[in-house]
Amino acid sequence: MSTSSPILIVGSMAFDDLDLPSGKARDVVGGSATYAAMTASVFAPVRVVAVVGDDFPEHVLIAMQARGIDTRGIERANGKTFRWAGRYDQDLVHRTTLDTQLNVFADFRPRLPESYRDTPFLLLGNIHPGLQLDVLEQVRSPRLVVADTMNFWITGEPTLLASMLKRIDVLIVNDEEARQLSGIHNIRRAARDILARGPKRLVIKRGEHGALLFDEEGVFAAHGFPLEDEVDPTGAGDSFAGGFLGYLATQSDVTPLALRRAMVHATATASFCVEAVGTGKVGVLARDEVSARVADIQKLYEFGASTM
Ligand code: AMP
Numbered sequence: 001m002s003t004s005s006p007i008l009i010v011g012s013m014a015f016d017d018l019d020l021p022s023g024k025a026r027d028v029v030g031g032s033a034t035y036a037a038m039t040a041s042v043f044a045p046v047r048v049v050a051v052v053g054d055d056f057p058e059h060v061l062i063a064m065q066a067r068g069i070d071t072r073g074i075e076r077a078n079g080k081t082f083r084w085a086g087r088y089d090q091d092l093v094h095r096t097t098l099d100t101q102l103n104v105f106a107d108f109r110p111r112l113p114e115s116y117r118d119t120p121f122l123l124l125g126n127i128h129p130g131l132q133l134d135v136l137e138q139v140r141s142p143r144l145v146v147a148d149t150m151n152f153w154i155t156g157e158p159t160l161l162a163s164m165l166k167r168i169d170v171l172i173v174n175d176e177e178a179r180q181l182s183g184i185h186n187i188r189r190a191a192r193d194i195l196a197r198g199p200k201r202l203v204i205k206r207g208e209h210g211a212l213l214f215d216e217e218g219v220f221a222a223h224g225f226p227l228e229d230e231v232d233p234t235g236a237g238d239s240f241a242g243g244f245l246g247y248l249a250t251q252s253d254v255t256p257l258a259l260r261r262a263m264v265h266a267t268a269t270a271s272f273c274v275e276a277v278g279t280g281k282v283g284v285l286a287r288d289e290v291s292a293r294v295a296d297i298q299k300l301y302e303f304g305a306s307t308m
Contacts, residue, residue, distance in 0.1 A: 011125025
């Protein structure tokens with residue numbers, strides 16, 4: 001841990017109402033920054049910039065601090081915390097957003113504490129792209145900027161999103177978002193189109209199937225870990241991003257090989273998220289559990305030398 005570089009994460013902190021095949025869960029603590037911070041803190045010190053309302057439980061912030069997460073950048077505003085509601089299909093693959101209430105996010109302007117501005121690794125979690133740009137204005141020469149986004153912003157804020165894309169090193173989206181952003185169905189061609197818009201590298205998540213990395217070396221595939229018990233995929237994408245950047249923060253250089261290893265650590269980390277409702281698992285995740293799952297994922301590819 002002592003050799004890991006700090007990571008700055010900006011994103012949402014939320015209450016989620018989830019309709020899962022196993023039943024309904026209400027007022028579940030979630031949000032892109034929450035999931036990403038909890039998972040990144042498995043690897044490295046984390047600083048969070050976000051806003052919560054006066055209804056957000058203090059014990060969650062205390063639990064985050066106990067995991068080495070610096071919460072001084074989390075503003076507590078008067079009003080209600082951001083709220084999101086979603087319904088999953090029986091297969092847990094497709095989900096429908098039922099409701100998004102920005103609440104305290106509507107007036108939020110991120111203000112980075114001075115001590116956060118030189119953080120070397122930056123994760124612009126899923127949040128209004130205008131706020132992602134605000135944060136980019138306040139940091140001083142980060143080593144790596146990774147950004148996440150979603151359909152809500154792709155359709156709602158295309159111009160600001162386009163400006164954001166020009167200023168980042170890695171964009172992480174899922175396959176549906178990649179198709180929506182590019183207007184191209186074929187994933188490889190969609191990736192080429194998105195890379196031409198600015199990001200130096202692109203990660204396309206494919207749910208239980210893992211994720212693809214497109215970079216200067218070509219394409220790399222990291223398989224998802226086939227789980228026996230899938231409970232709640234909410235936050236798996238943010239946990240992927242947290243694991244990805246968390247692993248990179250343990251490395252001295254962001255090389256193509258380090259990026260490939262980060263991809264496998266990210267799919268391993270995200271798989272834990274799905275095993276419990278909300279942050280039930282990622283809030284207590286340990287590094288050796290991630291390492292064991294990385295080893296299990298590696299076994300998925302071992303098929304000996306090709307004889308053909
Ligand atoms: P994921 O399943 O990785 O896409 O992340 C789901 C989390 O993102 C939930 O905990 C939500 O609270 C949060 N979320 C959903 N919609 C938005 C949005 N428009 N902006 C920011 N966060 C969101």
